[in-house]
Amino acid sequence: MIGRNSFFGPLDPAPDAGYEDSPARKGFFTDTSVCIGCKACEVACKEWNDVPENVFAMLGTSYDNSYSLNANQWRHVAFIERPAQKRESVSLGMPTVGAAPGDRPDEEKPDFRWLMSSDVCKHCTHAACLDVCPTGSLFRSEFGTVVVQDDICNGCGYCVAACPYGVIDRRKGPEDDPKVGIAQKCTLCYDRLTDGQTPSCAQACPTQSIQFGDVEELRARAEERLASLHERGETDARLYGNDPEDGVGGTGAFFLLLDEPEVYGLPPDPVVTTKDLPEMWARVAVAAVAMLAGAAASFLRRRG
Amino acid sequence: MTQGQHGGSPGNPHRSGAGRGGDRVMVPEADFESYYGRPIVKPAPWEHDIAVYLFSGGVAAGSSLLAAGADLTGRTALRRVARFGSLAGLLVSVVALVHDLGKPARFLNMLRVAKPTSPMSVGTWILSLHGPFAGVAAAAELAAMLPTRWKRGPVRLLLDLGRPAGIVGAVTAPPVAAYTAVLLSDTATPAWHSAYEELPFVFCGSAAAASGGLGLLGAPVAEAGPARAFAVGGALVELGAEYRMEQSMGLPAETLHRGRAGRLMRAGKALTAAGAVGALAGHRSRVLSAVSGAALTAGSLCTRLGVYEAGIASAKDPKYTVVPQRERVDRGEPVRYRG
Numbered sequence: 001m002i003g004r005n006s007f008f009g010p011l012d013p014a015p016d017a018g019y020e021d022s023p024a025r026k027g028f029f030t031d032t033s034v035c036i037g038c039k040a041c042e043v044a045c046k047e048w049n050d051v052p053e054n055v056f057a058m059l060g061t062s063y064d065n066s067y068s069l070n071a072n073q074w075r076h077v078a079f080i081e082r083p084a085q086k087r088e089s090v091s092l093g094m095p096t097v098g099a100a101p102g103d104r105p106d107e108e109k110p111d112f113r114w115l116m117s118s119d120v121c122k123h124c125t126h127a128a129c130l131d132v133c134p135t136g137s138l139f140r141s142e143f144g145t146v147v148v149q150d151d152i153c154n155g156c157g158y159c160v161a162a163c164p165y166g167v168i169d170r171r172k173g174p175e176d177d178p179k180v181g182i183a184q185k186c187t188l189c190y191d192r193l194t195d196g197q198t199p200s201c202a203q204a205c206p207t208q209s210i211q212f213g214d215v216e217e218l219r220a221r222a223e224e225r226l227a228s229l230h231e232r233g234e235t236d237a238r239l240y241g242n243d244p245e246d247g248v249g250g251t252g253a254f255f256l257l258l259d260e261p262e263v264y265g266l267p268p269d270p271v272v273t274t275k276d277l278p279e280m281w282a283r284v285a286v287a288a289v290a291m292l293a294g295a296a297a298s299f300l301r302r303r304g
Numbered sequence: 305m306t307q308g309q310h311g312g313s314p315g316n317p318h319r320s321g322a323g324r325g326g327d328r329v330m331v332p333e334a335d336f337e338s339y340y341g342r343p344i345v346k347p348a349p350w351e352h353d354i355a356v357y358l359f360s361g362g363v364a365a366g367s368s369l370l371a372a373g374a375d376l377t378g379r380t381a382l383r384r385v386a387r388f389g390s391l392a393g394l395l396v397s398v399v400a401l402v403h404d405l406g407k408p409a410r411f412l413n414m415l416r417v418a419k420p421t422s423p424m425s426v427g428t429w430i431l432s433l434h435g436p437f438a439g440v441a442a443a444a445e446l447a448a449m450l451p452t453r454w455k456r457g458p459v460r461l462l463l464d465l466g467r468p469a470g471i472v473g474a475v476t477a478p479p480v481a482a483y484t485a486v487l488l489s490d491t492a493t494p495a496w497h498s499a500y501e502e503l504p505f506v507f508c509g510s511a512a513a514a515s516g517g518l519g520l521l522g523a524p525v526a527e528a529g530p531a532r533a534f535a536v537g538g539a540l541v542e543l544g545a546e547y548r549m550e551q552s553m554g555l556p557a558e559t560l561h562r563g564r565a566g567r568l569m570r571a572g573k574a575l576t577a578a579g580a581v582g583a584l585a586g587h588r589s590r591v592l593s594a595v596s597g598a599a600l601t602a603g604s605l606c607t608r609l610g611v612y613e614a615g616i617a618s619a620k621d622p623k624y625t626v627v628p629q630r631e632r633v634d635r636g637e638p639v640r641y642r643g
Contacts, residue, residue: 005641008641010641061340064340067342068342068343070346078339128491131421131422132421132422132423132424132490132491133419133422134414134417134419134422134425134428135410135413135414135416135417135425136416136419137413152410152413152416153407153410153413154407154408154410154411154413154414155405155410156404156405156414156424157348157349157350157404157405158348158422158424158491160346160347160348160349161345161346161348161491161492161493161496161619162490162491162492163345163346163492164492165344165345166343166346166492168346169346169349170349170406171406180406181405181407182406182407183406243640245641246638246639246640246641247638247639247640260630262336262337262338262339262344262622262626263337263338263339264339265338265339265340265342265344265622266344267344267345267625267626267629268626268629268630268633269629269630269632269633269638269639270492270629271639273489273490273491273492273497274490275639276489276497276500277421277423277486277490279500279501280486280489280490280500280504281420281486283485283500283501283504284479284482284504285482286504287482287485287504287505287508288478288479288481288482288504289478290505290508290541291365291366291369291478291481291482291508291511291512292369292474292475292477294512294534294537294538294541295366295369295370295373295474295512295534296373297537298516298530298531298533298534298537299373299376299377299530
């Protein structure tokens with residue numbers, strides 16, 4: 001089923017993949033402005049999905065000791081400490097104890113700002129990992145999400161190099177894990193979705209920083225939240241991944257960020273690599289024909 | 305301090321903190337932000353299997369073409385070298401491709417589906433089509449070496465099949481050499497994706513240079529003419545396309561000039577250029593032809609390893625992911641769907 005926008009452009013992924021009467025597309029809206037860095041999402045994800053240990057080390061990078069999204073880390077909370085910007089602090093609508101932050105005198109305000117964000121697989125509308133998978137192990141679910149079938153993946157690793165966000169990864173250990181050598185990433189808790197349940201990370205999030213729901217509705221909610229933050233003077237707030245016309249056709253899991261994406265380790269303008277695939281194949285065809293012609297020409301010269 | 309590193313682990317950061325996001329900024333090379341200097345995209349988890357396969361697949365493809373040409377023009381010595389080169393290239397390719405899998409026993413899962421959006425799937429099918437025909441041609445060459453009294457029955461049949469199988473092998477060979485360019489380019493790896501316009505020509509040129517070089521190395525001067533022409537033509541295309549590629553890639557082109565990738569690319573260019581000049585100059589000398597042929601083959605190997613290494617380096621440094629994208633956004637030209 002290849003439609004007009006199958007490679008690039010706005011699209012509802014489940015019907016494009018051939019589902020009839022599929023449920024509404026599901027996703028996450030991660031509002032980092034209310035993330036408190038508790039890592040409940042990381043823990044809940046590992047518990048529910050039986051994801052083994054990752055790095056066991058003190059990395060010295062603020063409170064981040066889980067390093068990155070990878071085969072053994074399907075939610076990753078980023079911590080960024082940076083000097084405070086010179087301007088009035090605004091209430092982000094967080095529950096507070098005692099005086100609200102805005103009421104404090106300047107000298108009592110912290111001299112740095114602390115950004116926290118729970119990153120996850122984006123479940124792209126145009127998912128490069130899914131496009132390049134040679135075995136059909138990666139598939140589009142009826143919820144519009146992208147899921148690995150563990151019993152089919154042969155660990156070719158192509159999806160790892162194709163993901164513009166560096167999400168999916170081949171599991172390297174621990175030795176006794178049956179999924180070593182297989183590509184692993186967030187499934188948006190496919191098993192929970194089929195039972196009408198909320199993914200474990202969103203279920204565990206105590207501040208509703210991770211919101212689960214229908215992507216259409218989440219997008220509207222995100223716009224409202226953005227408008228309200230801008231109104232309160234938090235002009236750095238921006239949405240990331242919500243635009244169906246961006247390089248990956250919009251993501252099923254999108255974010256409200258308080259700084260540039262690259263500060264959080266996210267690419268500023270990701271593009272699905274297969275957008276250029278028709279052009280790539282055309283170039284290959286020209287090169288192959290030229291090679292055949294070149295070989296023939298080599299034999300057309302006089303003997304010697 | 306690091307006790308378990310199973311997912312994507314920090315290991316030894318090759319460069320700590322490029323840009324303002326890093327905590328130990330020495331000399332920032334480009335002004336960009338990153339998350340503690342950590343990579344954004346992940347490097348392909350392949351060992352050097354795939355880099356070797358790029359080379360061996362090229363040798364196999366080019367050799368199949370030379371073998372069929374030599375067969376049709378009655379150059380039996382060149383045909384023998386080329387058919388064996390094709391067989392050896394194929395065997396190395398298959399071993400490398402299976403070995404690089406996380407679950408090698410599931411290799412045949414590659415044949416569950418045929419997906420035009422997956423260059424690896426397309427490549428598997430191309431190889432599955434090309435391999436048996438090239439294999440039969442090589443088997444016929446082995447059979448031709450048997451004593452005359454054995455050339456009966458099935459052996460006779462094999463000998464008769466050598467030419468048609470070799471011709472089908474030759475016609476299906478160029479895609480084997482060319483598709484590996486898309487295999488690399490259809491990724492988020494900055495140095496591979498940004499090279500997608502020229503890489504098929506670099507790889508096809510490199511395949512012709514390597515297989516022509518092998519022909520020069522193994523065939524007598526009297527029969528090596530086509531191998532010489534193929535090799536020199538391939539070397540010129542490879543060097544020319546490489547030059548254009550370096551101009552058009554933008555920032556990630558840096559990775560072709562630095563570190564191990566840079567050394568390999570320089571060695572590749574020097575060997576290819578020297579081999580081409582030697583091949584032309586030595587058209588009457590068996591020794592000079594053989595040395596030039598070896599240089600051309602080695603040059604192709606260096607180029608393939610260099611392109612592979614450059615890609616891995618470009619994925620490990622967030623600069624090559626962030627800076628080109630940030631520049632697009634700042635110019636007001638982010639990639640957006642336009643109707």
